[in-house]
Amino acid sequence: MKLRKFIPYIFLAPAFSIFLIFIIYPGVLGFIVSMYRTPYSFGQSVFVGFNNYLSIFETTSFLDALLRTFLFSLLVVPTIYCFSLGLALLMTSPSVKAKSVLRVFFFLPSVLSGVITALIWDWMLNYDFGFLNNLFTVLGLRNLPFLLNPTYAFLSLVLIMSWAASGFFMVIFIAGIQSIPQELYEAAEIDGASTFEKFTFITLPMLKPTSILVIILSTIQSMQLFDIPFVLTGGGPGESTTFAVEKVYNTAFINLNMGLASAMSFILFLVFLTIGILQFKVSREGQFLA
Amino acid sequence: MKRVFVILSVLLVAVMFVAFSQQITLTFAYFTDGPDLPVIQSLIAQYEQLHPDVKINLLNIPYSDYAQKLSTMIQGGTPPDIARAGDIIPYQDVALNIAPYITSFTGESVEEWVKNHSGFTSMEYWYDTRHEVLGIPWDAGAHALFYNKDEFAKADITAPSTTPWTWAQWESAMEKIVNSGAAKYALTYEKTSYRWSNLLYQAGGQIWNENGQCVINNPEGVRALSFFVSLFRKNLIPESVWVGNTPAFSYFQNGLASMFYSGTWMIPELMQKGTVNFKWGVMPLPMDKVNAVMTGPKVILGFKSTKYPKQVAEFMLWLTSKPILTQWCQKLGAIPANHQLLQEGIDYGNPELNSVMQIILTDLNKGTQVQGNWPANFERDWIVGNTAVITQTYYPRLVQDIVNAISGTMTPQQALNDVASYFNQQMANLKTSSK
Structure with a gap:
C-alpha cells in the first residue's frame, strides 16, 4: 500500500531529474557565477556581490539590446499570428486542393535549423550574391541593401522569423479551427452571415485559447532568438540586430566575462519569467487553462 | 600444441592489457x-x-x-x-x-x-x-595581399613584386580595375580589427601609448580610417563584408574583387585545385608613412x-x-x-x-613589424601587458566603430574617439578591479 503511494513519484523521477540537472542546477550555478568578477585569463574569481548587476545598468548596451528584443517581439508576434492564421484558414478551406502537400510545404521551414534558415536567406538577400538582388539587376533595378541597412536588416529578420515559425503555428491553428463545431457555421449561414462575419463572430472568438497559446509560444521563441541573426547579420549593421541573447553570448565568449554574462542571463530570465507569468495570468482570465 | 597456443594467447592478451593500461x-x-x-x-x-x-x-x-x-x-x-x-x-x-x-x-x-x-x-x-x-x-601568419592575375592583366596593371605600392598608387590601381570593368570591386578586405590595424601601423599610428593611454584617435589613426572609409565611398570595396556578414574571400574566389587583403594562412587553400579558377599571385603590402606588415x-x-x-x-x-x-x-x-x-x-x-x-x-x-623585432607600440597593442588584454578583449568595439564610420553614422574621428574613450574606460576599470 505504502509503495503505491510512491509510484507516481517514481514515474516523475526521470523527468524531474532531467529538470534538476539541466535547468535548476545550471541556473543556480549561473546565479552564483553572476556574483563573481571572472578575470579575462580564467584566473581566480573575486566575489563582487551585485556589482555585475549594477554595471549592466551603468551602461546602456545590454538594455539597448533588451529594448531591441522587445521591439522585435512586438513586430514578429503579430506577423506570425497573421501568417499562421491565414495559412490555417487556407488549409481548412474546402476550395483549396492538395492540402496535404501544401501543409507539408508550409510546415517545412519550421523543421529547418536556424543556421540553415539563415544561410538560405543569405542566398536570397545578400547584396552582391543574393538571388533577389541579381533578379533586380537583370530587371534593370537598383540593388537593395536588405542586410546592410539597419532598418531593412531588422525588418528582414522579422519576415524571416515569421517565415520560419508560421508553419508550426499553422498546425496549431488548423487543430483549433477543426475543433470548432460545424453547427455554429450552419446556424450563421441560415441567419445569412457573410464569410467575413462568420470569421469575426465565430472563428476568431472560438480560437481564443489557441490564439493565446500561439502568442505565448511565439513571444518566448522571438525573445530567445539567437542563431538566425548571429549567422545572417552577425548582429549588425552596427548593433541593429544584436538581440539580448547574442549580447550575453558576446559578453561570455568574446569578452570572456562570465560573471557579467551570467548576470545578464539572470536578468533575462527574470524578464522572461515576468512575461510568462503575465501571459499565463491573461490566459487564465480567458479561461484557457480553466 | 593446443595448450601452448592457449598459453601464448593468454600471455598476448596479458601483455596487451598491461601495454594499454600503461598508455x-x-x-x-x-x-x-x-x-x-x-x-x-x-x-x-x-x-x-x-x-x-x-x-x-x-x-x-x-x-x-x-x-x-x-x-x-x-x-x-x-x-x-x-x-x-x-x-x-x-x-x-x-x-x-x-x-x-x-x-x-x-x-x-x-x-x-x-x-x-x-x-x-x-x-x-x-x-x-x-x-x-x-x-x-x-x-x-603574416598579412598578405593576394591578387587575381587575369583581372590585373585585363586592367593592364602590373603588380609590384619587390617595392610596395604607396597608398596613393594602390588606390589609383584600384580605380583602374573598377573603371576598366575587370572586376566589380577592386579589393575585398577581411573584417577583423587586427587586419584593419595594419593600415593603422602603415599610417604611423598606434592603439596605446607608452603611458597606457589609448591614442588610436590621433591624426595617424584618423588618416588610416579615413583612407579605408574612402575606399568604400568610391565603391572599391564591397560594403557587404564589413557592414554585413559576407566572408571577404567569397568576393575574391568568385572574381568579384581583384585583390584580397588576408594572410599567409590562405595560401594552402588557394593552392588547392578548384578553389579558384584563375591565376593568383601575392604582392607586397602597400605603405603610407611606414612599411608595416603584421604577423601573429x-x-x-x-x-x-x-x-x-x-x-x-x-x-x-x-x-x-x-x-x-x-x-x-x-x-x-x-x-x-x-x-x-x-x-x-x-x-x-x-x-x-x-x-x-x-x-x-x-x-x-x-617592414617594421619584422619577426622577432616587433616595435614596442605593436607589442603594447596586441602582445603584452594590460593594454594588449584590453585590445584583445574589447576589439569588437573597434570593429563596430569602423562599421559606424563606413556606414556614415560616425565620422572617422568620432568613431576613433569612441574607441579611445571606451578602451580608456576599460583600462581604468581593469586598474580599479586589480587593486
Missing part, C-alpha cells in the same frame, strides 16, 4: 587553419609511433566555436591537456609552465632555448617577466590541470622542434615561429610556393 591519453584541442588537419593527424601518428605509451586524442573544433568551447571547458574545470591558441594572454593563469622540462628534452638551458626558439618576442616577454614558459609559438604566431600550450605535465611538455617541444616544424611549414606554406628557422629560411620544396613565400618574407623583412 596515457592526452587531449589536444585544435582548430583548423586552412587544410591542415591531415598534416597534424600525420604528425600525431608519427609521435604515437615514437611514444607507444602516449595516445593523442585530437579534438578538432571549428574555429568559429573554438573560443566558446575552450573557455567552457576551462570554466567547467575540464580543460584539455594541450590546446592550439591564437595567443597566450587569455590563458596565462591556467597555462602549464613547461620550463622545468625544457633542458631534459632539448639539452639546452631554458634561457638558451627561449633565445633560440622564440621567433616572436611574446615567449621572451613571458619568460622575462614571470620566469615561465607558458606556451610555445608554433607557426606564424599561433601557440601551443598545455594546461596546469593536466595529470601528465611531463608528457604534455614533451609533445609540445617535439611538435615545435626544428625538424617537425620544418615539415609542418613545408606542407602548409607556413612561416615558422622559430628564431633559428627564420634565420636559416625554409625551402618549401615547391617552386610556386617558394616564389610566393619569397615575396611575403622579403616584404616582412623590409
Whole structure:
C-alpha cells in the first residue's frame, strides 16, 4: 500500500531529474557565477556581490539590446499570428486542393535549423550574391541593401522569423479551427452571415485559447532568438540586430566575462519569467487553462 | 600444441592489457587553419609511433566555436591537456609552465632555448617577466595581399613584386580595375580589427601609448580610417563584408574583387585545385608613412590541470622542434615561429610556393613589424601587458566603430574617439578591479 503511494513519484523521477540537472542546477550555478568578477585569463574569481548587476545598468548596451528584443517581439508576434492564421484558414478551406502537400510545404521551414534558415536567406538577400538582388539587376533595378541597412536588416529578420515559425503555428491553428463545431457555421449561414462575419463572430472568438497559446509560444521563441541573426547579420549593421541573447553570448565568449554574462542571463530570465507569468495570468482570465 | 597456443594467447592478451593500461591519453584541442588537419593527424601518428605509451586524442573544433568551447571547458574545470591558441594572454593563469622540462628534452638551458626558439618576442616577454614558459609559438601568419592575375592583366596593371605600392598608387590601381570593368570591386578586405590595424601601423599610428593611454584617435589613426572609409565611398570595396556578414574571400574566389587583403594562412587553400579558377599571385603590402606588415604566431600550450605535465611538455617541444616544424611549414606554406628557422629560411620544396613565400618574407623583412623585432607600440597593442588584454578583449568595439564610420553614422574621428574613450574606460576599470 505504502509503495503505491510512491509510484507516481517514481514515474516523475526521470523527468524531474532531467529538470534538476539541466535547468535548476545550471541556473543556480549561473546565479552564483553572476556574483563573481571572472578575470579575462580564467584566473581566480573575486566575489563582487551585485556589482555585475549594477554595471549592466551603468551602461546602456545590454538594455539597448533588451529594448531591441522587445521591439522585435512586438513586430514578429503579430506577423506570425497573421501568417499562421491565414495559412490555417487556407488549409481548412474546402476550395483549396492538395492540402496535404501544401501543409507539408508550409510546415517545412519550421523543421529547418536556424543556421540553415539563415544561410538560405543569405542566398536570397545578400547584396552582391543574393538571388533577389541579381533578379533586380537583370530587371534593370537598383540593388537593395536588405542586410546592410539597419532598418531593412531588422525588418528582414522579422519576415524571416515569421517565415520560419508560421508553419508550426499553422498546425496549431488548423487543430483549433477543426475543433470548432460545424453547427455554429450552419446556424450563421441560415441567419445569412457573410464569410467575413462568420470569421469575426465565430472563428476568431472560438480560437481564443489557441490564439493565446500561439502568442505565448511565439513571444518566448522571438525573445530567445539567437542563431538566425548571429549567422545572417552577425548582429549588425552596427548593433541593429544584436538581440539580448547574442549580447550575453558576446559578453561570455568574446569578452570572456562570465560573471557579467551570467548576470545578464539572470536578468533575462527574470524578464522572461515576468512575461510568462503575465501571459499565463491573461490566459487564465480567458479561461484557457480553466 | 593446443595448450601452448592457449598459453601464448593468454600471455598476448596479458601483455596487451598491461601495454594499454600503461598508455596515457592526452587531449589536444585544435582548430583548423586552412587544410591542415591531415598534416597534424600525420604528425600525431608519427609521435604515437615514437611514444607507444602516449595516445593523442585530437579534438578538432571549428574555429568559429573554438573560443566558446575552450573557455567552457576551462570554466567547467575540464580543460584539455594541450590546446592550439591564437595567443597566450587569455590563458596565462591556467597555462602549464613547461620550463622545468625544457633542458631534459632539448639539452639546452631554458634561457638558451627561449633565445633560440622564440621567433616572436611574446615567449621572451613571458619568460622575462614571470620566469615561465607558458606556451610555445608554433607557426606564424603574416598579412598578405593576394591578387587575381587575369583581372590585373585585363586592367593592364602590373603588380609590384619587390617595392610596395604607396597608398596613393594602390588606390589609383584600384580605380583602374573598377573603371576598366575587370572586376566589380577592386579589393575585398577581411573584417577583423587586427587586419584593419595594419593600415593603422602603415599610417604611423598606434592603439596605446607608452603611458597606457589609448591614442588610436590621433591624426595617424584618423588618416588610416579615413583612407579605408574612402575606399568604400568610391565603391572599391564591397560594403557587404564589413557592414554585413559576407566572408571577404567569397568576393575574391568568385572574381568579384581583384585583390584580397588576408594572410599567409590562405595560401594552402588557394593552392588547392578548384578553389579558384584563375591565376593568383601575392604582392607586397602597400605603405603610407611606414612599411608595416603584421604577423601573429599561433601557440601551443598545455594546461596546469593536466595529470601528465611531463608528457604534455614533451609533445609540445617535439611538435615545435626544428625538424617537425620544418615539415609542418613545408606542407602548409607556413612561416615558422622559430628564431633559428627564420634565420636559416625554409625551402618549401615547391617552386610556386617558394616564389610566393619569397615575396611575403622579403616584404616582412623590409617592414617594421619584422619577426622577432616587433616595435614596442605593436607589442603594447596586441602582445603584452594590460593594454594588449584590453585590445584583445574589447576589439569588437573597434570593429563596430569602423562599421559606424563606413556606414556614415560616425565620422572617422568620432568613431576613433569612441574607441579611445571606451578602451580608456576599460583600462581604468581593469586598474580599479586589480587593486
